[in-house]
Amino acid sequence: MLKLSIKQLLQQKQHNQDEHGKNFFGTDITLQGWVRNKRDSKAGLSFISLTDGSCLTTMQIVAKAQLPNYENILKLTKDCSISVIGTIEKSLGSNQDFEIIAKEIQIIGWVENPETYPVSPKRHTVEFLREVSHLRIRTNLLSSVMRVRNTISYAIHEYFQQNEFYWIHTPIITATDAEGAGELFQVTSLNLNDLPRDGLGKIDYKNDFFGKQTFLTVSGQLNAEAYCLAMSKVYTFGPTFRAENSNTTRHLAEFWMVEPEVAFADLNQNAKLAEELLKFIFNKVLNDNLHEIDFFVEYIDKEVRNRLTSLVANKFEVITYTEAIEQLLKPGKNFENPVYWGVDLSSEHERWICETLVGRPTVVINYPKDIKAFYMRANDDGKTVAAMDVLAPGVGEIIGGAQREERYDLLVNRMKELGVGLEALSWYLDLRKFGSVPHSGFGLGLDRLVSYITGVNNIRDIIPFPRASKSANF
Ligand code: 4AD
Ligand code: MG
Numbered sequence: 001m002l003k004l005s006i007k008q009l010l011q012q013k014q015h016n017q018d019e020h021g022k023n024f025f026g027t028d029i030t031l032q033g034w035v036r037n038k039r040d041s042k043a044g045l046s047f048i049s050l051t052d053g054s055c056l057t058t059m060q061i062v063a064k065a066q067l068p069n070y071e072n073i074l075k076l077t078k079d080c081s082i083s084v085i086g087t088i089e090k091s092l093g094s095n096q097d098f099e100i101i102a103k104e105i106q107i108i109g110w111v112e113n114p115e116t117y118p119v120s121p122k123r124h125t126v127e128f129l130r131e132v133s134h135l136r137i138r139t140n141l142l143s144s145v146m147r148v149r150n151t152i153s154y155a156i157h158e159y160f161q162q163n164e165f166y167w168i169h170t171p172i173i174t175a176t177d178a179e180g181a182g183e184l185f186q187v188t189s190l191n192l193n194d195l196p197r198d199g200l201g202k203i204d205y206k207n208d209f210f211g212k213q214t215f216l217t218v219s220g221q222l223n224a225e226a227y228c229l230a231m232s233k234v235y236t237f238g239p240t241f242r243a244e245n246s247n248t249t250r251h252l253a254e255f256w257m258v259e260p261e262v263a264f265a266d267l268n269q270n271a272k273l274a275e276e277l278l279k280f281i282f283n284k285v286l287n288d289n290l291h292e293i294d295f296f297v298e299y300i301d302k303e304v305r306n307r308l309t310s311l312v313a314n315k316f317e318v319i320t321y322t323e324a325i326e327q328l329l330k331p332g333k334n335f336e337n338p339v340y341w342g343v344d345l346s347s348e349h350e351r352w353i354c355e356t357l358v359g360r361p362t363v364v365i366n367y368p369k370d371i372k373a374f375y376m377r378a379n380d381d382g383k384t385v386a387a388m389d390v391l392a393p394g395v396g397e398i399i400g401g402a403q404r405e406e407r408y409d410l411l412v413n414r415m416k417e418l419g420v421g422l423e424a425l426s427w428y429l430d431l432r433k434f435g436s437v438p439h440s441g442f443g444l445g446l447d448r449l450v451s452y453i454t455g456v457n458n459i460r461d462i463i464p465f466p467r468a469s470k471s472a473n474f
Helices: 006-015 126-131 140-162 221-231 267-288 290-299 304-313 321-329 347-358 408-418 426-430 446-454
Strands: 028-041 045-051 059-064 081-090 098-109 214-216 233-241 254-263 317-320 362-368 384-392 396-403 439-445
Touching: 006 028, 028 059, 028 098, 045 081, 059 081, 126 140, 140 233, 140 254, 140 267, 140 290, 140 446, 221 233, 221 254, 221 426, 221 439, 254 267, 254 446, 267 290, 267 304, 267 362, 267 384, 267 396, 267 439, 267 446, 290 304, 304 446, 317 321, 317 347, 321 347, 321 362, 347 362, 347 384, 347 396, 384 439, 396 446, 408 426, 439 446
Parallel strands: 059 098, 317 362
Antiparallel strands: 028 045, 028 081, 045 059, 081 098, 233 254, 254 439, 362 384, 384 396, 396 439
16 A cells, blocks of 8 residues: 655645546555544544644544444544555545545554643643653644754755855864863763873873863864865864853754855855855745744744745845944943943844844854954954854844954964964964965854744754753753
8 A cells, every 4th residue: 555644645635646647536545643633523433633744734534433443543542653544535624625534544552641641732831841852742843843944954955065065074073172162071981980190180181082182072163174275165064062051042052053164255255155045044944844834923923934035035234343332332222231342242232233223134244353263364453353143133143154364374373362272273274384265164053043943932942852051861
């Protein structure tokens, strides 16, 4: 028997034919999935809505009392798993065009103690669902988010592949703090109860697995730079790790980042790339996730669709950090955090800039050098660097990037000023000695982007098993 997903079934319905050109109605098929809910009518008939996660739509299965195991079918509860053989027929009900008249329903797995089953049919809070992250994917909210997350991830690859970027796999274990922010998780095979010490009493990493101190990467950028300086356009896309103790709706300890790096590109080209990539992604989601967007509009944030369409239609605003500070300093505002030239913008400032001042995503460029990483290219004013952050309404920073310092002497000086060890990064400095070119790149936080697109505002609700400070369950 032809096994179809519900998504395939809906596609075939659009053409009223199966893939062999046979009439859609009257065909027998197999569907497998989980009971979303069930209604028993007095007439000796049960209506099961079946989900298989392939799409948001559930399929109505009609089970008649004549089925040999009808007594057991009456006992089905939410999320019991079943395999159905049935005939596609026009539906008499008003909620769907067609339904499956079951010839056979095999019960594959029961739900034990349905009264205490955590994801019962009622609506649950996201906070509760987080405590059952292994089961919360069985809700429309989580499954819709995950389908959109998939669309976004795939669109990222599609965009780069169409534009001649090579996907490179940068290491997860590293010996350097690429951002210099000291938010590293250490990786070690040493016995923490019996650490080897050198003559000064310090831990002797010569005995550690790699013969030196190592960490989980905070960014693949430095490695990506090496590859862009031979392959012209590259990107890395994978998990990154930060021991950032910020318990906010925007921070994870393990998050996904996509980092393109382009040779012979300056900051303007970098900002253009960010805008084009984001618009490509928004368009994909608008095209491929119609039902999910309807769902978010109805239950999460009624602006979700409008936001995406207006984003695609409008140019991103570009302003300098200095201009942003001037605007933030104008009277009539009430920020918790101080505003002055040189301050690291806090999330309330970022949000005011893109939400109130501009009203759409905003690229802020040319930040003070003292609040940015060592690798950013010094501007001629001596005070700022060619950095850029893309700020999104509701979320704040979703992209951070820069033109890189390609001039050997300036880079060495800056590293010395900031106390960044030259030795460990001698390979990185080599890149400035052997055919150096201006180059630029950025990091787009996938999770923040998913949060922004879906309107689901806590970043812990848009990744399957969130890792954050004091929280690494499942
Ligand atoms: O601004 P960040 O720190 O930039 C870098 O890591 C650069 N090396 C990227 C590059 O130029 N190749 O991080 C980039 C993005 C942020 O804009 C944010 O979207 C996301 O990564 N991000 C986080 N997302 C979730 N949880 C966290 N703790 C995050 N920290 C950064
Ligand atoms: Mg940043």
